[in-house]
Amino acid sequence: MTTTLTKPPADAEPKPPKRSRGMKAARAGGHMHAGPVAYIILGVFTVVSLFPLVWTAIAASRDNQRLAQTPPPFWFGGGLFDKLELAWTDANLGEAFFNTTIVAGVSALTIVFLSTIAGFAFAKLRFRGRGALMLIVIGTMMVPPQLQVVPLYMMVAELDWTDQLQAVILPSLVSAFGVFFMRQYLLQALPDEIIEAARVDGASSWRVVWHVVFPTARPAMAVLGMLMFVQTWNDFLWPFLVLTQTGNPTVQVAVAGLGSGYTPDQSLIMAGALLGTLPLLIVFAIFGKQIVGGIMQGAVKG
Amino acid sequence: MATRHDTAAAPPVKEGGAAPARPPAEALPPQEAKRRARLSRRWQRDVRWSPYAFVSPFFLLFAAFGLFPLIYTAWASLHTVELTAPTDMEWAGLKNYVRIFDDEFYWNAAKNTLTIGIISTVPQLMMALGIAHILNYRLRASTFYRVAMLAPYATSIASASLLFVLLFGRDYGMINWALGSVGIDHIDWQNEKWPSQFAVSSIVIWRWTGYNALIYLAAMQAIPQDLYESAALDGASRWQQFIHVTLPSLRPTILFTVVVSTIGASQLFGEPLLFNANKGASGGAEHQFQTLGLYMYEQGWVNQHLGRASAIAWTMFLILIVIGIVNYVISRRLRASS
Known part of the structure; x- marks a missing residue:
């Protein structure tokens, strides 16, 4: 540390118990006005x-x-409103909205559920290989999606899943971030004593999950669910490769398609871009505070 | 059976729960003893195996949709695979790698990825740091600012890119109009090399600065207050406090954001693709803002060579690993020097 000062002078000046709101300027660091x-x-x-x-x-x-x-x-x-309506009907955005809601909803819910039980196991249960497995989870966060799209595309072709939503949903269910996020939350939010007490009462692991872990983790689950919904809603590369604009597009695929016409209708493109983002902006306007809190909470341990 | 013996003895000690409901009798009837043994064996099995049951869905999904594709990409990169028949693979050895290393557009894309990565990451993180510092003051309506700067993060790549195409329009774009009003001539943001790279980078910067600012803010709030107090008593100005207290404490977080942004920058795809909406995947008429991610798409899905695309993907992965090692070495150096 570069600060050379030793303790005594700091102690010599008694700290005021609560900082008054009127004090200005001299306050250091986080409490400056x-x-x-x-x-x-x-x-x-x-x-x-x-x-x-x-x-x-x-x-x-x-x-x-x-x-x-x-x-x-x-x-x-x-x-x-005319333009929005035109984008809704012409660019297939209505169907795209429906598709994306399903994709983002299913994957957010699944990720939250799987991440919570896995995060609970990593945070609070003892088992052989726990450390090594957690390292693998963290390592998988670094793997770029480009390294997966070619084989995934082959799988989709083999299974004849082109233009089908499960082709987008299934790969999106792998979320190392979710496991990590829930583990970090449960480490500090779930006291060991509560689990022990439930155990003594003869509760099985599943009962512990249902009656102890889920109620405790609810705020973090909500935040993770929103983050995952946003991520899947906005996902571009993979849906763009397996879904076509006329087949079964997600919103991003449909919006991207708007821009690639021969005579681009700029105002129609903007209407589509707006529609594609509007639901998330509304979610952020309503739950902004919680989302901000969730991102910041996940960040400190990152 | 030894285990049966001591586990059967255990429950009465902590009686009163749900599972072993009956009061302990002095001499257990054999049936009851068996039932208890069965229960406790089940309990043991539950404690031992349920952790694996809880983590296995993640790992199964990861094996199917993460690990297998990763390895199979390497395999596919050694084959000739066409988009039209993705399951017909013909052994090609290292031909795909030779082909891409011979292609000047591969190196062009690698260079562009590097420069766009720097142009988008460095200013982004520096601005985020400054914004976070201000957000760390006592502010009126602080939640409003935090939510407002997350709005770009909620905007999708597709929407943001299409919007920026319009804002950066050469003739009628708002940015050229604003520059024109202060006497700067129109800039061709699409066709000139550096302006186009800057424009693509600005999409990334716009979307991610607020998010990174929040991450820095969270880390700043975790810095103990007395560090600042002693620095202030020491006569350090606000700026000196920022340099000598805030920055050193944020080092792990800064490193984390650098790693995450670098990974993101190395995969840049949607922004350069859509910034050039009408001209396919070339990244501009002279490939001036074609990134490796876009080049891979062009080879795989426009030119229909999936094997070659796999080879490009693996070179991207190797680059990432090199970056990761460099990061690790730098962070160790920094830690050692402090």
Whole structure:
């Protein structure tokens, strides 16, 4: 450490029991009040984060002629809902929404369930090979998806699963991150004594899982479920390879297809892009605080 | 049977639970003793084997959809495999590797992956660090900022890329308009090499900066407050505190984000594919922003050589392993020097 100061002076000044809100500037580190500069930087960053999304809606509400003029439009035109409807029907987005909801829902629920029981075993149960198996779990997080797509594609071709949702769902169920996440949570959230008490009462491992682990892990399960839903909803490479735009697309495949027409209709593309993201933005607007908490919680141990 | 003996004796000690419900009799009837032995044997089996039952679904799925494809990719890379008949494999030895190493576009893609990786990762993580530092102040409406900067993370690659194509449009794009209003000439963000790489990188930066800022913020909040207090008493300014207290404490987290971002950057695919919506998988007319991920797709799914695509995938994996080793060495050096 570079700080040279020794303990005594710090102890010499008695700490105030609770920091009063009015105190400014002199506070160190995490308890400094933000000055105007900090708010300006944050404001700019927030605008940069949000404005492109708002502008997607603006562009979708204008026609192509308006988009091919300078300066670009900064406020909504009247055509938003017509364009959204057109994207919904023309680009197969309605079906894509249905498909993606199934894909993301099934895989999020399955991942949460499997990760919780595996995470519980890694966090709280003793068994031979536990350390080595956990290392494998962590190692699998590093394997890039590109290394899997060719054989997976062969499997799908062999099974004749092209354009079928299970081709996308099954590979997405492998989530080392989920196992790791639940293990970290249960390590600190589930006291050993509770498990022991249940054991003494003669509860089997499954009963422990149902009556002790699941109730304790519920907040983390919710966060993991949301993160996995977002990830599967936005997944691009693999669905793009096995699903076609006209077959059984997910939202991302359908939206990507919008951009590749011969005469791209910019405002229609933006309507599709907006629709493809809207459900997640709504989820984030409602559960934003929990998602932020979940990401930060998972991060400290990462 | 020894085990039966002591396990049968065990339950009465901790009586009162669900399973062995009956009160202990002085002399157990043989039937009852048998029942208890059976129960406790089942209990033992449960304790020993249920951990494996709990972790096995993950490992079974991983074996089928993770490990097997990984190994099979190596096998496929030694064969000629066509997209139209993906199950017909013909032994080719190292031909696929020779072919891609002879292809100037392979090296072009490798270079682009490296430069786009640097352009997207370095500013992203530095900005995230700064934002996290500000978020660590006492703020009004701090939750609002945190959620707002996660909005890009909720936006899919497809949506974000298509949007940025429009924002970076040469003639009517908002960015060129803004640059024009301060007197900078129109930039051709699609067709010129560095501008196009910057534009592709900016999609990555936009989507991930807020997420990384939250990870840094979490780590900053875990730094003990007295480190700052003693530094402040020592006369360290805010900047010095950031350099001498915050950064050293964040080192493991920074390393973690560097590794994760590097992995992400090495696989970049959707952004460069869609940034060039109408022109296939070439990554621009002169391949100026074609990454290895995109090159692999072009070889496998446009040119229909799945064997060659497998070979490219394996070279990407080897590059990742090298990066991982370099990271590991650097982190050990850093730890040793502190």
